[in-house]
Amino acid sequence: MDLKLLSAIGAAGAAGGDVIGVEDVFKTYVYTGNGTAQGTVQQIVNGIDNTGGGLVWIKNRGQNVSHMLLDTERVDGNGDTYELKSDSSNAQAGPYSGMNITAFNNNGFKLEGNGGNTNENNKEYVSWNFKKQEKFFTICTWTGDGNTGRVISHDLGSVPGAIFIKKISGSDDWTVWHRRLNEGTNPHTKKIYLNGTDAEAASTNDFTAAPTSTGFTLGNDGRVNESSSDYVAYLFGHEEAEFGPNSDQKIISCGSYEGTGSAGLSVTLPFELQYIMIKNIDRASTGWFIFDSMRALPVGGEDFALFANVNGSETSWGVEFIDINATGFTLKTVGNDDTNKNGDTFIYIAIAAETGKTSKVPENASDVFAMDYGNGSTTIPAFDSGFPVDFGLLKRPASSTEWSATSRLQGPNYLVTNDDSAEAAGSAYVWDSNVGYTAVSWADSALLSWMWKRNAGLDCICYKGTGSARTIEHSLGSNNVPEMIWTKKRNNTGNWHVYHKGLNGGTTPQNYYINLNTSDAQTNTAIWNNQPTSSVFHLSSDGHANSNGDDFIAILFSTVSGISKCGYHTCGAGNVTLSMDFSPRFLLLKNISTGSTPWVVIDTLRGITASAGNTPTLNLSGTSQQSNYTWIQSISSSGIEINAGQGDRFSNDGDDFIWYAHA
Structure with missing residues (x-):
């Protein structure tokens, strides 16, 4: 066709x-x-x-x-x-x-x-x-006529944020127009070359007027409009709020920032990015950096770059260039000519990460959650998921070994859910696969991983504590409020702290927390300051989750119909039904009233057996191997029924429980 x-x-x-x-x-x-x-x-x-x-x-x-x-x-x-x-x-x-x-x-x-x-x-x-999508990206081709003022019509449906033009029938430089050339004032009077390292320069016959939502106007320079020569142009959109689950989100930004030469410069975007191209337009001998989170863009680790203008291989130089967050990115380099030279202007094209804020709501649970035993491969992936993994838990169910928790934002590092230790290096934790993660021989068939992709029901955030009450933006999307949050200090020892909407029976749960790495009951201390919203979660000045200068990670969970659910209940004398509107593949359950009770983990990969059958059960806060219990009465397409009288770990009469389930 x-x-x-x-x-x-x-x-x-x-x-x-x-x-x-x-x-x-x-x-x-x-x-x-x-x-x-x-x-x-x-x-x-x-x-x-x-x-x-x-x-x-x-x-x-x-x-x-x-x-x-x-x-x-x-x-x-x-x-x-x-x-x-x-x-x-x-x-x-x-x-x-x-x-x-x-x-x-x-x-x-x-x-x-x-x-x-x-x-x-x-x-x-x-x-x-x-x-090719309206408001995001399109392609134009034409044959030059040599006339100044030539208008090339386009179907982007909005004013472009950037345009790359290349003569395809002959040799000539790639001409770039960007909305922030010349500091955003008449940017068509400047040009810069994609295949070069030059700074921006004056231009009188490349673009002769500002692009519009229907066309862009060219001069007669051979790079763009030589008579009888053929051309292609790639047009990039800029911050049109027409994407995401409610068709109101921006997913591409063509902007600029001024370097400070110091680490810590924050650049605001309407999203967390997954891809960015950066160029210093004030200084020659600087390249067109390309970063993306698939190859490696961790928070607190080295970032791997490619250069659009160079044929060289991927490299990081062992340098952390930028840290990404829900509202943009922070420059980490000091005085680097290519990304943060003091006083220089840098242009960029950034594209949003796949999160609950910018992606469609998942229709199939298997698209965002998977379980797999390792294959021992030293080539990624050792664990197969069928999607890019953003967060993973690991445990040997049949052995008394620790749990590991790791995320794409942590890079080659991991935490342990059953103790308070600081983050440790783990070179096996690699993320550059669209269908799984990890590459190491010890990820064998005895090691199980539970894997999540970010979506409306799961988010990951890295942040630095300030010691002052604050809010932190998340990317679950405007339809979803975090209902369970795990926080952990990365750079120092400290307990895992959990917020759940069911703490204190669902009444002022922000005034309570419970530790993930211990068997303790809930504690009446207000480290959350307020209940989360569809855009932020709150932290008080308490040092548990916000100590000044410390690095933290937060894992956020939310209910998505047919996919995941956070719930709570009080046990009575009879059986307890956990209503989920799906048949769960994974369940996490905790008694918050009574101490010395485990964080119970069951799943269908290891087996959930109803009636008198044994269900292999793990404890997320301990190292013990799985044990079999006959505590599940039934499992259906709408949830799980728990037998009465199963003791304080499962269904103690009068005790409050919180839980999280995934289809």
């Missing part, structure tokens, strides 16, 4: 009022090449529908080979794509039969061949897939 017709079909679908999440229009996908010869095929299934148009930008992570930009507008009649390289001024090359991308699919794209830029055997690659 003609690609122009496919584009029209895609635009019509988008105009129909469908909810569009960031996961529908952008995806960072990492893969290992399998090309041993021309004609070798690899299907990349990333969930992006490219049949309506799009761009796939690919880089070999470990070798000095060029970036490869392949799009739906530059395809020959056989489906073969023409190559462009962001680090080169060369004309497009190809197409090469049976090489690079040979099909743009409704769930990704098809690679063929063994080219080093896209699919060489056993080489590691990253791909960034931009879907």
Whole structure:
């Protein structure tokens, strides 16, 4: 089918009022090449529908080979794509039969061949897939006419935040327009080159007027509008609030900041980012940095960069460049020319992370929660999930061993849920996979991992304590209030502290907490200051979860219909029914009235047996191996029934319990 017709079909679908999440229009996908010869095929299934148009930008992570930009507008009649390289001024090359991308699919794209830029055997690659979507991204092509004032119409449906233009029929630089060139005043009077390291420079014949929501105006420079030459432009949106579960969120931002030369500069965004490209526009010999959270963008660890203008391999130099949070990012480098030189202006293009705030509400629980025994692979993933893992718990159920808790934001580090120890380094905890995590031989078939993806029911936040009462923004989304929160000091010893909406029987629960790493009952101390809302959670000046200068992590849980639920109940003399509107695969249960009671963990992978059967039960606050108990009366499509008279760990008459379940 003609690609122009496919584009029209895609635009019509988008105009129909469908909810569009960031996961529908952008995806960072990492893969290992399998090309041993021309004609070798690899299907990349990333969930992006490219049949309506799009761009796939690919880089070999470990070798000095060029970036490869392949799009739906530059395809020959056989489906073969023409190559462009962001680090080169060369004309497009190809197409090469049976090489690079040979099909743009409704769930990704098809690679063929063994080219080093896209699919060489056993080489590691990253791909960034931009879907053609109104208010987010689009592509234009034209043939130059040499006339100043040439208007190129576009279908972005909004004023662009940035435009990349490349002559494809001949050699010339990539010309970039960005809304914050010239400090945002008449930015069309300046230009900068994507394939170079120069600072911004005056321009009179690249762009001759400010872009509008329907077109952009060109001069007659050979880079953009030489007579009879052919061109492509990539247009990026800017902060249009039309995405996410309520179609009111912004998912792309084209902005700027002024460097201070000191660590701690905060840059505000309307979202937590997953991808960012940064360029110093005041200083030459500076590159176009690309960071993304799939390859590594931890809070408090080294960040791995690629450069759009250089064919070099991925590197971190052992440096932490930025820390991300729910409202933007913080610069961590001191005086770095490329990201934080004092007084210099930096432009960026940032794309929102997949969170409850920016993604569609999950329809299938298996898309956001999985359990798996390890396979002992030293190549990621040792645990298979089917999705990018953001938070994981690990335990050997049949052994007396500690629990580990780790998250993408922590990078190669972990905490232990059954004690108060500080975060420890764990090089096995790697995250650069779209279908699992971890790579180490000891992650064998005796080790079990429970894995979550961030969504409306689960969020992860790293923050630094201040010692003063405050609020911290989260990304569960405006439809979801945190109903359970775990906090833990990362850099020092300290208990895990838990907020749950059912503390104190659900009355002023913010005045109570309970420890995750002990068997204690709830404690009447107000470390939360107030109940959470759909945008923030509260911390008091109490040092348990907010000591000045300490680094913390918070894991937030919420109810999502058919997916997850936080609940509480008081036991009576009879059986207790936990109503969930789903059949749980995972249940966490705690008696908050009586001390010396475990944090009970059961799941369907190890087995939940009703009636008189034994259910293998673990304790999240202890190291003991699982034990069998006959405490489950029944399990159904709407929840679990607990037998009466099972003692204080399960159903003690008169005691209050809190719980969390996942389908």
